[in-house]
Amino acid sequence: MTTQPQVRPGPAPRRQSGARAVYELLRERIIAGTLAPGERLTEPLLSGSLGVSRTPLREALRLLQAEGLVDELPTGGVRVAPLNLADARRVSAVRARLEGLLTAEACERATPEDVARLHRLVDLMAAVRGHEEEVLRLGAQFHGEIERMADNAWCSALLRQIRGHVDRYRLLAARRRAGTTDHVDEHRAVAGAIGRGDPAAAEAAMRAHIERSAEMTEQALTDQTSTTP
Amino acid sequence: MTTQPQVRPGPAPRRQSGARAVYELLRERIIAGTLAPGERLTEPLLSGSLGVSRTPLREALRLLQAEGLVDELPTGGVRVAPLNLADARRVSAVRARLEGLLTAEACERATPEDVARLHRLVDLMAAVRGHEEEVLRLGAQFHGEIERMADNAWCSALLRQIRGHVDRYRLLAARRRAGTTDHVDEHRAVAGAIGRGDPAAAEAAMRAHIERSAEMTEQALTDQTSTTP
DNA sequence: CGCCCACGGGTTGTATACAAGTGCACAACG
DNA sequence: CGTTGTGCACTTGTATACAACCCGTGGGCG
Numbered sequence: 001m002t003t004q005p006q007v008r009p010g011p012a013p014r015r016q017s018g019a020r021a022v023y024e025l026l027r028e029r030i031i032a033g034t035l036a037p038g039e040r041l042t043e044p045l046l047s048g049s050l051g052v053s054r055t056p057l058r059e060a061l062r063l064l065q066a067e068g069l070v071d072e073l074p075t076g077g078v079r080v081a082p083l084n085l086a087d088a089r090r091v092s093a094v095r096a097r098l099e100g101l102l103t104a105e106a107c108e109r110a111t112p113e114d115v116a117r118l119h120r121l122v123d124l125m126a127a128v129r130g131h132e133e134e135v136l137r138l139g140a141q142f143h144g145e146i147e148r149m150a151d152n153a154w155c156s157a158l159l160r161q162i163r164g165h166v167d168r169y170r171l172l173a174a175r176r177r178a179g180t181t182d183h184v185d186e187h188r189a190v191a192g193a194i195g196r197g198d199p200a201a202a203e204a205a206m207r208a209h210i211e212r213s214a215e216m217t218e219q220a221l222t223d224q225t226s227t228t229p
Numbered sequence: 230m231t232t233q234p235q236v237r238p239g240p241a242p243r244r245q246s247g248a249r250a251v252y253e254l255l256r257e258r259i260i261a262g263t264l265a266p267g268e269r270l271t272e273p274l275l276s277g278s279l280g281v282s283r284t285p286l287r288e289a290l291r292l293l294q295a296e297g298l299v300d301e302l303p304t305g306g307v308r309v310a311p312l313n314l315a316d317a318r319r320v321s322a323v324r325a326r327l328e329g330l331l332t333a334e335a336c337e338r339a340t341p342e343d344v345a346r347l348h349r350l351v352d353l354m355a356a357v358r359g360h361e362e363e364v365l366r367l368g369a370q371f372h373g374e375i376e377r378m379a380d381n382a383w384c385s386a387l388l389r390q391i392r393g394h395v396d397r398y399r400l401l402a403a404r405r406r407a408g409t410t411d412h413v414d415e416h417r418a419v420a421g422a423i424g425r426g427d428p429a430a431a432e433a434a435m436r437a438h439i440e441r442s443a444e445m446t447e448q449a450l451t452d453q454t455s456t457t458p
Numbered sequence: 459c460g461c462c463c464a465c466g467g468g469t470t471g472t473a474t475a476c477a478a479g480t481g482c483a484c485a486a487c488g
Numbered sequence: 489c490g491t492t493g494t495g496c497a498c499t500t501g502t503a504t505a506c507a508a509c510c511c512g513t514g515g516g517c518g
Contacts, residue, residue, distance in 0.1 A: 097326040
């Protein structure tokens with residue numbers, strides 16, 4: 001995430017623009033699948049249903065379009081970006097590199113406390129092995145910690161975009177077949193490499209972890225995807 | 230009008246929105262430095278000088294903001310994103326990974342004709358060694374060719390954003406001290422690895438190439454800062 | 459003399475009005 | 489009955505009007 005010191009001492013609790021809220025809402029709905037892939041989105045309908053005018057809604061749609069979550073139709077409107085297996089592979093490959101970079105940079109900046117915190121998270125994951133909810137939450141926390149350690153806002157910004165796409169496929173796969181194996185060992189390998197101060201190994205471990213995760217998602221998708229044009 | 234049974238796959242009559250034009254224009258100006266880093270941008274002034282109303286201008290600013298080329302001021306306005314050495318390193322690290330990924334994927338999809346084309350470009354670069362203009366142009370063509378071969382639109386989209394930032398630093402450095410050594414050998418290494426069908430080597434070669442290029446830019450920037458009048 | 463408050467210029471965010479272009483349906487005609 | 493022409497409803501893109509908010513300034517007051 002971008003630098004968000006939640007408690008801002010300054011006098012600027014700038015009013016939360018509705019456009020941002022609309023953007024976040026639509027983004028979540030697209031990722032969650034509430035808005036189905038391929039569904040056309042028209043501005044008057046959306047603005048009416050969300051209770052805002054077209055101006056902020058258009059802003060949100062433009063951002064989503066820049067992010068690739070909505071496609072521009074040849075006629076001019078937009079639709080929720082469709083899903084397909086080839087793109088699932090592509091976005092995961094990108095994510096693997098970006099997370100790998102963050103891991104390498106996190107390794108270079110890691111303090112002993114950081115390493116201890118990572119190991120603690122891995123231990124927690126091992127302790128709750130089997131409880132998917134908890135494992136996923138701790139996994140997200142693990143990656144968030146690395147992101148914080150890396151301190152590379154540009155990479156984080158791009159990663160946020162890519163994660164949105166990855167999550168679309170992940171959630172779609174989870175809906176068909178909830179099968180997240182435990183990645184505890186892979187996380188431990190990452191933490192271990194960081195602890196040893198080996199950025200290249202850390203990057204490789206994280207990249208392998210992401211690639212394995214992507215492989216699982218892909219398999220879940222191919223298992224029950226009957227026809228794909 | 231005439232018979233038009235369905236949407237033809239040909240040229241879509243997409244009318245060019247002025248917002249896009251404004252976005253492209255501002256983007257180029259920011260990258261080129263015509264709009265100085267840190268400079269504040271106010272909507273009424275810009276809309277007036279560009280001859281469009283605030284609506285399309287706002288759209289452009291939002292896109293630039295999402296791209297990170299403009300910052301949101303705490304008061305609410307926006308300014309051209311400032312430059313600093315640490316961020317130069319960060320964006321280059323990201324670029325190295327993304328270009329590396331594209332190279333690996335290009336390698337996996339490369340046809341003999343593709344390989345021949347890459348080698349031809351490298352030969353051309355060697356032939357015009359010394360003419361910076363030409364070398365840069367051929368280098369861009371080389372990277373574009375790899376991008377096309379990789380066929381990863383998501384990676385390309387992110388890379389486009391990152392390249393914008395990299396170019397800001399590169400142009401800033403070039404303005405102070407034009408010193409692009411020849412990267413012909415590095416390009417040849419990339420083409421060679423692709424020709425051998427070794428994606429990992431190709432990715433590593435491209436990544437090394439980008440990192441070396443970034444190092445040069447960085448050096449030029451540090452030189453400049455130390456010799457600032 | 460210093461502090462506080464009110465006010466005005468200016469900026470952003472939002473809503474609405476208007477123009478332009480496109481696909482679709484329906485009806486007329488060969 | 490198939491084809492074609494026209495009108496309409498709908499959509500997007502843009503411009504403008506309005507409200508909320510912030511900072512700076514100047515006068516009034518302690």
